[in-house]
Amino acid sequence: MNIPWRLVLAHTKRRWLRSTLTIVSVFMTILIFGILRSFIVGIETSVAEASSTRLVSASALSLFAHLPKRLEGEIAQLPGVEAVTHWTWFGGVYIDSSPDHLWGRFGVDVPSMRKVYGPDLILDDEVWKRFEENRTSCIIGADLAKDEKLKLGDRVKIVGNLFPGTVDVEIVGIYQSKVRSFDQKTMFMHWDYMNELSKSAGGRQDIVSTFTMLLKDPGQAGGLAKSIDTNYASSSNRTLTQTEKMFQAQFASMWGNLPLFFSILGGIVIVACLMVTANTMMLNARERVQEVGILKTLGFTPGSVSTMALVEGLLLCLVGGALAMAVVRSFDGKMMMFTILTVPWRTIAEGLAIAAGLGLLSGFIPALLTHKLTILDAIRRRA
Amino acid sequence: MPVPLRYNLRSLFYRKGATFFTLIAVALTVAVLAILLAVGRGFEQSMSLSGRDDNLMVLRASASSEGESVLSREDVNTLSGLSQIARNAAGEALFAAELYAGLALERTTGGSTNVPIRGVSARSFEIRDQIKIVEGQMFRPGSREVVIGKNLKDRIQGCRLGGVVKVSNENWQVVGILDAGDTAFDTEIWGDGELLVQIFDRTFYNSFIFRAAPGTDPGLTPEKSPTKVATGLVKYISDRLGAVKILSEKTYFVDQAGFLGGTLSAAAIFLTVLMSFGALAGLFNTFLAAVSGRTREIGALLAIGYRPMHVFLGFLAEAVLLALLGGLLGILIALPFNGIKTGTTNWGTFTEQAFSFRVDQSVITSAIILALLVGLIGGVFPALRAARLKPVDTLRRG
Numbered sequence: 001m002n003i004p005w006r007l008v009l010a011h012t013k014r015r016w017l018r019s020t021l022t023i024v025s026v027f028m029t030i031l032i033f034g035i036l037r038s039f040i041v042g043i044e045t046s047v048a049e050a051s052s053t054r055l056v057s058a059s060a061l062s063l064f065a066h067l068p069k070r071l072e073g074e075i076a077q078l079p080g081v082e083a084v085t086h087w088t089w090f091g092g093v094y095i096d097s098s099p100d101h102l103w104g105r106f107g108v109d110v111p112s113m114r115k116v117y118g119p120d121l122i123l124d125d126e127v128w129k130r131f132e133e134n135r136t137s138c139i140i141g142a143d144l145a146k147d148e149k150l151k152l153g154d155r156v157k158i159v160g161n162l163f164p165g166t167v168d169v170e171i172v173g174i175y176q177s178k179v180r181s182f183d184q185k186t187m188f189m190h191w192d193y194m195n196e197l198s199k200s201a202g203g204r205q206d207i208v209s210t211f212t213m214l215l216k217d218p219g220q221a222g223g224l225a226k227s228i229d230t231n232y233a234s235s236s237n238r239t240l241t242q243t244e245k246m247f248q249a250q251f252a253s254m255w256g257n258l259p260l261f262f263s264i265l266g267g268i269v270i271v272a273c274l275m276v277t278a279n280t281m282m283l284n285a286r287e288r289v290q291e292v293g294i295l296k297t298l299g300f301t302p303g304s305v306s307t308m309a310l311v312e313g314l315l316l317c318l319v320g321g322a323l324a325m326a327v328v329r330s331f332d333g334k335m336m337m338f339t340i341l342t343v344p345w346r347t348i349a350e351g352l353a354i355a356a357g358l359g360l361l362s363g364f365i366p367a368l369l370t371h372k373l374t375i376l377d378a379i380r381r382r383a
Numbered sequence: 384m385p386v387p388l389r390y391n392l393r394s395l396f397y398r399k400g401a402t403f404f405t406l407i408a409v410a411l412t413v414a415v416l417a418i419l420l421a422v423g424r425g426f427e428q429s430m431s432l433s434g435r436d437d438n439l440m441v442l443r444a445s446a447s448s449e450g451e452s453v454l455s456r457e458d459v460n461t462l463s464g465l466s467q468i469a470r471n472a473a474g475e476a477l478f479a480a481e482l483y484a485g486l487a488l489e490r491t492t493g494g495s496t497n498v499p500i501r502g503v504s505a506r507s508f509e510i511r512d513q514i515k516i517v518e519g520q521m522f523r524p525g526s527r528e529v530v531i532g533k534n535l536k537d538r539i540q541g542c543r544l545g546g547v548v549k550v551s552n553e554n555w556q557v558v559g560i561l562d563a564g565d566t567a568f569d570t571e572i573w574g575d576g577e578l579l580v581q582i583f584d585r586t587f588y589n590s591f592i593f594r595a596a597p598g599t600d601p602g603l604t605p606e607k608s609p610t611k612v613a614t615g616l617v618k619y620i621s622d623r624l625g626a627v628k629i630l631s632e633k634t635y636f637v638d639q640a641g642f643l644g645g646t647l648s649a650a651a652i653f654l655t656v657l658m659s660f661g662a663l664a665g666l667f668n669t670f671l672a673a674v675s676g677r678t679r680e681i682g683a684l685l686a687i688g689y690r691p692m693h694v695f696l697g698f699l700a701e702a703v704l705l706a707l708l709g710g711l712l713g714i715l716i717a718l719p720f721n722g723i724k725t726g727t728t729n730w731g732t733f734t735e736q737a738f739s740f741r742v743d744q745s746v747i748t749s750a751i752i753l754a755l756l757v758g759l760i761g762g763v764f765p766a767l768r769a770a771r772l773k774p775v776d777t778l779r780r781g
Contacts, residue, residue: 018671021664028657061551062487062497063733064450065583097447099642099731161443161451203453236584238552240487250487253494254728256735261422261725262650265415269658272411276665279404283672337646338730 003304008312015284019316022280026320026358029273030351034328034343036266037350040259042180042342043252050181050248053218054116055225057211058247060238063089066207067237069195075211075228080220085112086208088191090167092158094148103144104183105158106209107191116214120182127173135193139173141184143335156187163204165197180340181248212244270354277362281313285366292370293378306367313363314356321355386689386697394673395705401669402705408665409709409757410716412658417717417742417750419651422725423644425741430640433566434632437469438510441591444626448639448732449483449590458624462591467616469596471509478593479507482579485734486572488548489540496726498539499734500529500550502576502588510594514568519544519559524575530559532569534724534737548572551582567636570726570737592632642731659757662709666761670702674769681769682777695770702762703755710754717742717750 012019057075059065069086076084088107095101110132118128123139131139140150150156150171157168169189177184191208199205215221225241232239242250295305325348332343395402441462446452454462459480468476481504485497501507505524508514522528527550535542542548546557555574563569580588620627630638674681684694726737 018668021668025661025664028660032654032657060487061583062485064484064486064497091451093445093447099645102642102731159445161445161447162453164453202455233552236551236582250495253490254496254735256490256494256496256727257492257725258727265418265654268411268415269654269661272408272415272658273661275404275408275411276661276668279401279408279665280668282400282404283668286676287672 003307003311004300008308008315011284011288011308011312012316015287018280018283022277022316023320023323025273025276026317026355027324029269029358030321030324030355031327032269033266033354034325034347034351035331035341036262037347038328038331038341038343039336039339040263041344041347042336042339043255043259045180045342046183046340047181047245047248047252049179050243050245052243052245053215053221054244055213055215055221055228055241056244056247057213057228057239057241058209060229060240063209066204066209067211067239069206069208071232071237071239072208072211074231075213078224078227080216080224081213082216083112083115083214084211085109085116086191086211088194088208089162090158090160090189090194091162092160092167094156094158101148104186106186106188107194108188109191113188116212117182120177120179122176122178123173130172134170134172135190136169137172138169138187138189139175140171140187142174142176143184144187145171145174147185147335160194160198160201160203163194163198164201165194165203167194167197169193180342181244183335183338183340185335210247270358274358274361277313277317277358278365280316281309281362281366284312285309285369289373289378289381292373293375296373296375296378302371306371309367309370310360310363313366314359317355317359317362318352321352321358324355325351384689385693386684388697388700391697391701391704394677394701398669398673398676401672405662405665405669405705406709406712409662409706409754410712412655412662412757413710413713413750413754414716415658416651416655416753417714417746418720418740419647419654420746420749421717421720421740421742422738423647423651424743424746425738426647426736427640427644428741429566429569429736429738430636430644431633432564433568433636434634435511435513435594436631436633437595437597438632439593439595439629440632440635441593441620441627441629442589442635444621444628446628449481449635450485450732450734452589454480454588454591454624455586456588459588459591461623462593462620465593465620467593467596469594471506475506476593477506477510478591479504479510480576480588480591481507482576482583482585483589484579484583486548486550488542490726491538491540496539496728496735497733498535498572499570499732500572500574500579502579503573504576507573507576507592510592511563511568513566514561514563516559517562519557522558522574525578526575527553527555527578528558529555529572529574530561531557531573532571532737533560533562534565534569534726534739535572536560538724538726538737539735542572550574550579553582565739567639567736570735639729639731643727643729643736655753659753662706662757663761666702666706666757667765669705670698670762670765671768673701674698674765674772677769678772678777681772682774685772685774686778691770695766698766698769699759699762702766703758706754706758706761707751709757710751713754714742714747714750717746 059067072084090105114128131137154171159166221243228241229239329343331341334341442452468478470476482502486500487495488498489495531542547554617629720740721742723740726735729736
């Protein structure tokens, strides 16, 4: 079947305003789809790329409660544990308490952090060393540096609330992350330093938020998690130990129905767009009834005439879809609502497939009508 | 004389296909806006109604929410001696030192969340007099019992009358369900403060709340309206126990709404702007095609004496009418969402926040305004084109 491409192009150009508007509608729709999808994929990826060979222990009460630091020694003694490190959520206020300045800041133990999380991060040995040696230093993620316009050597002051006292630390390193489960919008400082500050201000001391264990044999994760939790089951520090993957999944599930809700809205948006593209194709078909008659008289088969209608719709939608996905792709890796927007090729393919689907569906009825139209009817009828 | 509206109305039914597609496109756009606004409204409503103006909360100056505030027992002792605290009929001072934390519990639909748990004291209920126990009874002080907000019921595992929630390694019995009039308290679990402070292994409370006594010493009390807390009181307390802030309970909850509320309204604006473009394009295309398809009709109208202005208004009215019909349909699509309960994490406090979709008057007004705008903007250019046609040209053609 031969498709007269020049005719298809001429058609789209003839009603250029209509074609442009249709392309822009598809563009907006696929843009909405792409952004919503990259958000949901981002949440999923943060779980998927999390390690299942590291274990995280937190208080079984909730992330609001702490564990005593002294458990570190006990956990390190357990067979199968290669290394233990700990993170403590500092909270506090940087500049003001607006959402813009609400990012994670943790107190950590540098040498063990390097052992357990080092492989996930891009950070020079020298920087690790500088971080370790300077008690009032910190490292921050590359996104954080960008968003807060911070650079090496700058000092960061955070007024404590959970832990009293104001931390004042120098940025000695800016890390990048190799995995999407480790965001680039966090600050790490010395736990010793924040603990001392809190202690001298009469606040809480010697507590941590979570312990992370690196295992000798990943196969033992399940057994080890169980033995840690049984150890502390009857104490006042009941623990909940999970793989890092499960730990991340808990944050993902905190969104509740929101991702589903946005998916449903995304679906409605696509249907609305179908109405717009279908309308365009129907209007086109209606105006071209006589032309169809002429084309058929000239010897174009019914098949190629209706394929033209299909191809035209497909073309408009694919142009809009491709432009939108190009924009969406540029969002890859950006943070939105605590989530790293993630745009794999799969999402791009989905966006293009939806655009193609819009094109085919909207061209379908016009193509069918065109196919059935006899020459006589077509030429007799007035546009 | 204006073109009879009946002409435009009947024209809408002439091109059934185009009218239908455009109608649905506008309806879906309006529906998405209405649904998004309904979520935002429901959430904001639950927060803005939560507190009273004359209940004052004392928090650490650097704390942006209750969970981040730390008040020692001595602090609480000092605060309880304030002369600005109102008293009830029995002469008891209306204040409460409270614990606020998250309790990791499972949603019934799967996945875990941090449900806010409030450790309360004897006067907590009296201070929030809008809260009522609607099922079961109050927990007994000193016992491992809790009452839960009605929005938790059946959404969180164990949250029903006679159910059990796990607090550390103990099972606490759910003995009552409270109704706080669709406010933030309806997502909270309330239990004995003293016990919970021990369980959370703490030596401190999070917040201190008291009912302001009317007309106390002007230097220390809020002037006139209790929401405007005089700096005197803040200074008086800060001098004794370090920097604090005092805000009305109502202001506190409105502030807390900002984080999630802001996200939701940003999402609503973003989606609506992008989507409206589709609806606009649909309307625009439909009417441009209508004008060119009805060229001869328009010529005839102008020839028999209708003014271009009337033709313009007629077409504009037709577009607005179609958009408004779409808008009404959109509102009908959004209406069944009214009252549906949902919950997500308010990342400002890190805790679960349940609320209902609210398709109220303000949501419906916004939806109609959007439909009107789409109709006006989408219709104005085609209508102009129609009005500019020359009768002679149009009648000669075809």
